[in-house]
Amino acid sequence: MNPDLELVHTRRDESFRAWVHDYPHTVAKWHFHPEYEIHVIRASSGKFFVGDFIGDFAPGNLVITGPNLPHNWISEIGERETVPSRDVVLQFSRDAIERMAAAFNELHPIVSLVDDAARGIQFPDAVGLAIAPMMMELAASHGCRRVELLMSIFDRLSSCNERTLLAGPAYDVNAHRYMQSTINQVLSYIQQNLPGTLREADVAELAGMSVSTFTRFFRRHTGCTFVQYLNRLRINEACELLMCSTLSVTDICYRVGFNNLSNFNRQFLSTKGMPPSKFRALHQLNEHVNEHINEHMIAA
Known part of the structure; x- marks a missing residue:
């Protein structure tokens, strides 16, 4: 079965997308997209699929998928059952990572991290459980706080050496x-x-x-x-x-x-x-408040 294309919509004033969704959901299917994705499961258990890999997942399941690598998580639930806020997802382009690394040499380990994601990377559930609250806050944040949380997440993941590559080395991402x-x-x-x-x-x-x-x-x-x-x-x-x-x-x-x-x-x-x-009007008010807070912090 061919995976479906997910169109990832990143706002013009943002460099990456962070969001939360329930299960079932229209994107919770066998799909792919050109963006990298950090995906954390917060609730339920079941089977997950990345390329030609099939495995079991539980709360804390954390996977990074590379560009156009098909993936899906299927929870074992009743026919009419739902799992609120099951997934918290961070999606970003290769260009965004390379621009950050070009500006700050300290971020080069992030490039190595996402390079390995071509086949999909799974981290220990304990890491996923620790990062999930940061991902949730990131999904609800604005402005500089988003970048701060993004860097904290990347720092935690790039310093974790316990990683499992998922799709086989011969799997063709086409x-x-x-x-x-x-x-x-x-x-x-x-x-x-x-x-x-x-x-x-x-x-x-x-x-x-x-x-x-x-x-x-x-x-x-x-x-x-x-x-x-x-x-x-x-x-x-x-x-x-x-x-x-x-x-x-x-x-x-x-x-x-x-x-x-x-x-x-x-x-x-x-x-x-x-x-x-x-x-x-509400968006402009939010921007005004953020600018006022930033000015106050600089003055202090």
């Missing part, structure tokens, strides 16, 4: 063959054409399916309808522009692919629990 799968071609097409007009019937035709077949196919792979997925991506892009640009709400509405301002406002409110203008 993202090109994965990208040939229909769902990955569909998701890539949606991402590339997000600002334009995207109709489910047109995408279904590109995938060589009837609309009804495509609807079932898309929900099975993403956990949501085509329109829900499209709106979610566009709202995420709108959030980035609200935080990182001076474009008006109206301009942002049309730039991300909505053709109706009232629909944009309605979808944004439904997704974020507030209108776009309030979202921007």
